[in-house]
Amino acid sequence: MELFNGGNISLKDIPVLAEKEFREEVILRCREDARLMNFFGCAEDGGDVRLIVILGLSEESLLRVFATKIPAGSPRYQSLTRELPQAQLFEREIAEQWAVTPEGHPWLKPVRYHANYRGVPDLWKDVARQTIPGSYPFYAVGGEEVHEVGVGPVHAGIIEPGHFRFQCHGEEVLHLEIQLGYQHRGIEPLMGVGKDLKRGVLLSESIAGDTSIGHSTAYCEAIESLAGCAVPLRAQALRAVTLELERLANHVGDLGALGMDAGFLPTSAYFGRMRGDYLNLLLELTGNRFGKGLCRPGGVLFDMDTAMAEDFCRKLKRYKKEFEEVSDLFFTRPSVLARFEGIGILPLKTAKDLGVVGPVARASQSEQDVRIDYSSGIWQFYHVPISLAATGDVYARALVRRQEVMRSLEFLLKLLPSLPKGDIRAPLGPLKPERLAVSLVEGWRGEIMHVGMTDGQGALSRYKIKDPSFHNWFALTHAMRNQEISDFPLCNKSFNLSYCGHDL
Amino acid sequence: MDFILNKALPVLFHWGGVCLFAPFFLGVIARVKAFFSGKTGPSVFQLYFDLAKLFRKKCVYSGTATWIFRAAPAVILGVMLTLSLMVPFGRFKAPVQFSGDVLLAVYLLAVGRFFMILAALDTGSSFEGMGASREAFFSCLSELALFMNFIVLALLAKSISLSQMIGANIPMSWGGMEPVLLLVVVSFFIVLLAENCRIPIDDPETHLELTMIHEVMILDHSGVDLAFMLHAAAMKFFIFSGILVSIIIPVRTGNAVMDMAIFFGGMLGLAVLVGVVESTTARFRLNRVRLLLLISFALAFFGLIVTLWRA
Numbered sequence: 102m103e104l105f106n107g108g109n110i111s112l113k114d115i116p117v118l119a120e121k122e123f124r125e126e127v128i129l130r131c132r133e134d135a136r137l138m139n140f141f142g143c144a145e146d147g148g149d150v151r152l153i154v155i156l157g158l159s160e161e162s163l164l165r166v167f168a169t170k171i172p173a174g175s176p177r178y179q180s181l182t183r184e185l186p187q188a189q190l191f192e193r194e195i196a197e198q199w200a201v202t203p204e205g206h207p208w209l210k211p212v213r214y215h216a217n218y219r220g221v222p223d224l225w226k227d228v229a230r231q232t233i234p235g236s237y238p239f240y241a242v243g244g245e246e247v248h249e250v251g252v253g254p255v256h257a258g259i260i261e262p263g264h265f266r267f268q269c270h271g272e273e274v275l276h277l278e279i280q281l282g283y284q285h286r287g288i289e290p291l292m293g294v295g296k297d298l299k300r301g302v303l304l305s306e307s308i309a310g311d312t313s314i315g316h317s318t319a320y321c322e323a324i325e326s327l328a329g330c331a332v333p334l335r336a337q338a339l340r341a342v343t344l345e346l347e348r349l350a351n352h353v354g355d356l357g358a359l360g361m362d363a364g365f366l367p368t369s370a371y372f373g374r375m376r377g378d379y380l381n382l383l384l385e386l387t388g389n390r391f392g393k394g395l396c397r398p399g400g401v402l403f404d405m406d407t408a409m410a411e412d413f414c415r416k417l418k419r420y421k422k423e424f425e426e427v428s429d430l431f432f433t434r435p436s437v438l439a440r441f442e443g444i445g446i447l448p449l450k451t452a453k454d455l456g457v458v459g460p461v462a463r464a465s466q467s468e469q470d471v472r473i474d475y476s477s478g479i480w481q482f483y484h485v486p487i488s489l490a491a492t493g494d495v496y497a498r499a500l501v502r503r504q505e506v507m508r509s510l511e512f513l514l515k516l517l518p519s520l521p522k523g524d525i526r527a528p529l530g531p532l533k534p535e536r537l538a539v540s541l542v543e544g545w546r547g548e549i550m551h552v553g554m555t556d557g558q559g560a561l562s563r564y565k566i567k568d569p570s571f572h573n574w575f576a577l578t579h580a581m582r583n584q585e586i587s588d589f590p591l592c593n594k595s596f597n598l599s600y601c602g603h604d605l
Numbered sequence: 606m607d608f609i610l611n612k613a614l615p616v617l618f619h620w621g622g623v624c625l626f627a628p629f630f631l632g633v634i635a636r637v638k639a640f641f642s643g644k645t646g647p648s649v650f651q652l653y654f655d656l657a658k659l660f661r662k663k664c665v666y667s668g669t670a671t672w673i674f675r676a677a678p679a680v681i682l683g684v685m686l687t688l689s690l691m692v693p694f695g696r697f698k699a700p701v702q703f704s705g706d707v708l709l710a711v712y713l714l715a716v717g718r719f720f721m722i723l724a725a726l727d728t729g730s731s732f733e734g735m736g737a738s739r740e741a742f743f744s745c746l747s748e749l750a751l752f753m754n755f756i757v758l759a760l761l762a763k764s765i766s767l768s769q770m771i772g773a774n775i776p777m778s779w780g781g782m783e784p785v786l787l788l789v790v791v792s793f794f795i796v797l798l799a800e801n802c803r804i805p806i807d808d809p810e811t812h813l814e815l816t817m818i819h820e821v822m823i824l825d826h827s828g829v830d831l832a833f834m835l836h837a838a839a840m841k842f843f844i845f846s847g848i849l850v851s852i853i854i855p856v857r858t859g860n861a862v863m864d865m866a867i868f869f870g871g872m873l874g875l876a877v878l879v880g881v882v883e884s885t886t887a888r889f890r891l892n893r894v895r896l897l898l899l900i901s902f903a904l905a906f907f908g909l910i911v912t913l914w915r916a
Contacts, residue, residue, distance in 0.1 A: 248731065249731065251731065252814070257813065257814055272892070362813065362816075364808040364811065365888075366638055366810075366883070367643070370643055371643065434887060436886040436887040439887075439893070587890070588891075589815050
């Protein structure tokens with residue numbers, strides 16, 4: 102069964118394949134041109150588990166959905182990971198959430214250390230009561246001159262918790278293992294509780310603090326689709342404006358952080374200040390520097406009058422000029438380029454194998470951008486060119502950010518003077534029963550996907566969230582192979598992934 | 606009484622000057638860097654406030670640390686104080702000078718570093734072990750360059766006493782041996798940046814343990830120990846800049862106040878220059894640092910060849 106971004110289908114229409122066919126279908130499709138966008142479990146009657154897969158067909162802008170049923174009696178299936186590495190984290194997540202064993206999974210370890218949703222014994226004994234990483238034996242490299250460096254979960258900077266275990270030979274990193282899960286709050290089950298949608302949108306704003314707009318937009322689109330609500334175009338345009346402001350703030354901030362880690366202070370301070378400019382625009386429109394409180398199912402809460410749009414345009418023109426000057430300074434310094442070029446290379450093939458998304462993927466010349474591939478809302482009327490780079494190193498990831506900043510600014514300067522007229526909110530009816538809706542948003546880190554499912558009474562029964570970091574963390578491990586350990590902070594910053602977006 | 610007047614008083618005077626003025630120049634660097642970043646920055650006296658605060662605090666020791674870790678800060682500070690006695694600062698003659706004191710000076714630096722590395726290893730932290738190994742490797746190279754610089758200066762001055770090499774005999778060399786001295790100045794400037802952990806070799810501002818060299822080795826020090834370490838580091842910078850300024854500006858006007866003003870002007874200018882270098886270059890990749898140090902060595906070596914050839 103296929104649907105568009107923002108579409109919804111009846112649960113009954115989702116084809117349920119036998120396990121073997123399901124497996125073959127996923128692997129075959131992904132070998133052709135599809136990408137594994139989501140793979141998750143949901144509860145069925147009688148304790149069975151339904152595994153739903155969502156494949157992205159970017160050529161046709163379609164999402165293909167199908168499922169298989171895992172009986173409660175024998176909760177196991179044959180793992181896809183050996184044939185399809187991008188499935189590894191999805192399968193570990195399913196194993197943890199539903200206590201279903203993917204047989205033959207090469208690296209079956211807990212993701213977030215919580216009890217499963219079925220209330221049966223966990224695959225790992227007492228996983229929820231252990232301190233991360235529990236009794237898990239990290240990969241270790243043997244040998245006289247090999248040493249191990251553990252960083253975190255408490256870090257020197259003000260960042261989120263995560264544990265990084267390096268196996269090094271001198272300065273060279275042989276292997277990096279990343280352990281997350283410290284930020285697990287159990288957002289998914291909270292989202293799926295009851296009919297009250299007021300809490301859901303607030304929770305969605307807090308999935309990842311720096312992606313409030315991205316996630317709340319995805320949440321609203323999923324709920325609106327389930328309710329069959331047609332959102333006014335003006336509201337969609339305002340969501341796009343704030344989504345791009347969020348992208349601008351974060352990309353500019355990332356460039357500044359890259360400067361800081363390379364020890365190049367001037368641009369780091371300038372970019373840091375300029376990040377504040379974009380956040381202040383969000384503040385002006387929404388009353389919150391991170392855009393919380395703007396997106397609500399049915400539309401947006403704040404409107405922008407002509408004077409404000411003109412003011413934004415004027416300011417953005419100035420910010421654009423400033424950005425051009427500072428990024429010219431940054432990208433022409435030989436000492437800066439020497440730090441960026443050839444560091445942390447993620448080859449295109451690895452990026453595709455691991456299913457990497459967002460600017461990281463585009464820096465490895467993997468062409469994917471939800472705004473183009475699965476355009477919905479205002480994006481159907483405006484075309485933002487895709488920003489690609491070829492080398493897949495830190496430099497490429499910085500360059501993609503720079504291009505995206507310029508293109509977002511150009512897009513805003515085009516959109517703001519001609520905002521569609523009309524209402525900013527439409528009434529939201531009750532959710533339709535027994536349906537599944539998918540919404541995709543290109544957040545600044547990449548593809549955000551929310552999937553909402555309703556039960557027979559029209560209440561949310563399962564809500565699946567996927568932050569782009571979910572795909573990309575594993576790619577950081579690969580980019581660090583045979584690199585110098587002192588280049589890790591720079592490499593990490595060029596990915597700049599979310600811990601809480603991953604840990605949910 | 607004579608002993609006190611002729612020996613002890615100059616020593617105390619020298620120490621007083623070094624201890625008092627050393628932190629100021631690091632404050633100047635920080636201020637210059639802040640200026641380039643468009644910030645106001647901390648007061649130039651910030652390090653004094655930090656030291657005053659740390660001297661009032663107690664030390665915390667890790668369970669694995671032995672007496673070496675506790676002794677290291679005192680040894681390092683002692684080394685810097687002893688070393689400072691052999692270095693003339695402008696008009697202030699070195700209270701201790703004898704033929705061959707330059708060798709003692711270099712080896713005193715090595716003793717300080719030795720204890721710094723041991724103390725870092727003593728903590729049992731993998732970060733500090735990494736920092737220690739980097740410090741050991743880079744100091745091998747920077748010591749080589751430092752020695753080569755001193756050899757050239759010794760040949761020029763025909764003396765192996767620091768006071769002669771960078772004091773009395775420099776003005777003579779500037780008339781006739783300018784190319785050699787220019788090479789030495791550039792080479793010594795790189796050594797100064799490396800020995801004092803400045804960008805592009807090390808980044809004193811960073812909070813990222815994995816990239817640090819010097820900073821990571823003092824992560825476990827706290828309270829008075831940390832104050833000792835910071836003060837010793839400031840003195841090291843003061844001593845190195847003092848030597849470099851003495852080479853660059855060997856002016857003796859005859860007027861004591863004027864001479865002091867010129868010397869301090871030179872020190873100030875050097876601190877500003879270091880700040881400018883730090884603001885306009887990014888830090889090198891760790892595996893490129895050795896190239897920079899080898900360049901410093903090569904420059905000094907060319908200086909040596911020219912010296913021998915001219916002589």
